[in-house]
Amino acid sequence: MSGNSRTGGGADARPLSPHLQIYRPAITMTMSIVHRITGAALYFGTLIVIGWLASAASGPAAFDTAQNLLGSFLGRLVLFGYTWALFHHMLGGIRHFIWDTGAMLDKHTASKVAWASLGGSVALTLLAWVIGYAVMG
Amino acid sequence: MSMRTPLSRVRGLGSAGEGTGHFWKQRLTGVANVPLVLGFVWFVICGLGSTQAEFAARVSSPLVAAMLILFIVSGVVHMKLGMQVIIEDYVPAEGTRIAALIANIFFCAAVGLVGVLAVLKLAFGG
Numbered sequence: 639m640s641g642n643s644r645t646g647g648g649a650d651a652r653p654l655s656p657h658l659q660i661y662r663p664a665i666t667m668t669m670s671i672v673h674r675i676t677g678a679a680l681y682f683g684t685l686i687v688i689g690w691l692a693s694a695a696s697g698p699a700a701f702d703t704a705q706n707l708l709g710s711f712l713g714r715l716v717l718f719g720y721t722w723a724l725f726h727h728m729l730g731g732i733r734h735f736i737w738d739t740g741a742m743l744d745k746h747t748a749s750k751v752a753w754a755s756l757g758g759s760v761a762l763t764l765l766a767w768v769i770g771y772a773v774m775g
Numbered sequence: 776m777s778m779r780t781p782l783s784r785v786r787g788l789g790s791a792g793e794g795t796g797h798f799w800k801q802r803l804t805g806v807a808n809v810p811l812v813l814g815f816v817w818f819v820i821c822g823l824g825s826t827q828a829e830f831a832a833r834v835s836s837p838l839v840a841a842m843l844i845l846f847i848v849s850g851v852v853h854m855k856l857g858m859q860v861i862i863e864d865y866v867p868a869e870g871t872r873i874a875a876l877i878a879n880i881f882f883c884a885a886v887g888l889v890g891v892l893a894v895l896k897l898a899f900g901g
């Protein structure tokens with residue numbers, strides 16, 4: 639056995655199970671992939687959150703710079719995306735907790751819950767931003 | 776017939792020697808993240824347009840500071856665990872994989888420490 643190879647290539651090639659592209663895309667599969675993508679996006683998005691807190695701790699000048707950067711059009715666009723990723727990943731995570739109990743795993747229920755979490759994430763994102771703009775006046 | 780030794784079976788910790796530890800910590804931090812993320816979003820919305828002095832004054836509330844620190848700590852532990860799984864899934868070459876796993880831990884530790892220090896400084900009169 640070659641210790642480094644996990645791909646099954648070479649002399650000890652073994653049959654592999656069919657990979658993603660074999661299957662017709664289903665909403666559950668898409669939402670599973672999106673859960674991973676949003677998780678990875680949030681991973682790097684944490685830099686924004688921590689950078690923002692660090693700027694506040696560094697004093698008024700640094701905080702103003704950060705606020706101007708985040709308040710720019712591009713900044714708002716990134717934050718809007720971050721908000722959606724956060725809510726989508728949160729609902730996806732809650733879906734995982736429900737599945738962990740064994741509930742809602744059958745195909746049709748799972749598809750409905752997947753659509754609901756997509757719709758819910760969009761709704762929560764819009765709600766947060768509407769409240770945000772209302773607060774700013 | 777099981778190929779595992781009786782000792783490994785009785786320990787029940789699997790090939791990574793961790794048992795369900797990783798899974799459990801991912802769930803635990805995930806559950807904690809739900810109220811903490813909502814609290815953080817609320818914190819951001821309520822502070823929109825505030826000056827640095829107003830911001831610091833809000834973080835000087837122990838409740839707010841505690842919420843922020845919990846959010847940071849639970850968040851970086853959770854994202855360390857999550858990124859570890861992603862690396863293990865996609866990086867087959869052992870050397871690169873170990874380097875990536877180390878970088879992941881260093882990144883999350885550094886980001887978490889800077890965040891907690893920032894909150895503490897603000898909390899104690901930044």
Ligand code: HEM
Pocket residue numbers: 673674675676677678680681684724727728729730731732734735801802805806808809812850851853854856857858860861
């Ligand atoms: C808002 C509340 C959150 C909940 C309920 C939650 C829940 C979860 C759960 C249950 C998993 C495991 C999924 C699986 O086993 O396949 C997971 C994975 C992950 N989470 Fe979270 N999470 C939350 C917030 C966050 C945050 C704030 C970050 C980043 C800073 C993050 C980053 C990740 C990453 C990188 C993964 C790995 C994704 C994967 O393996 O596909 N999560 N999350």
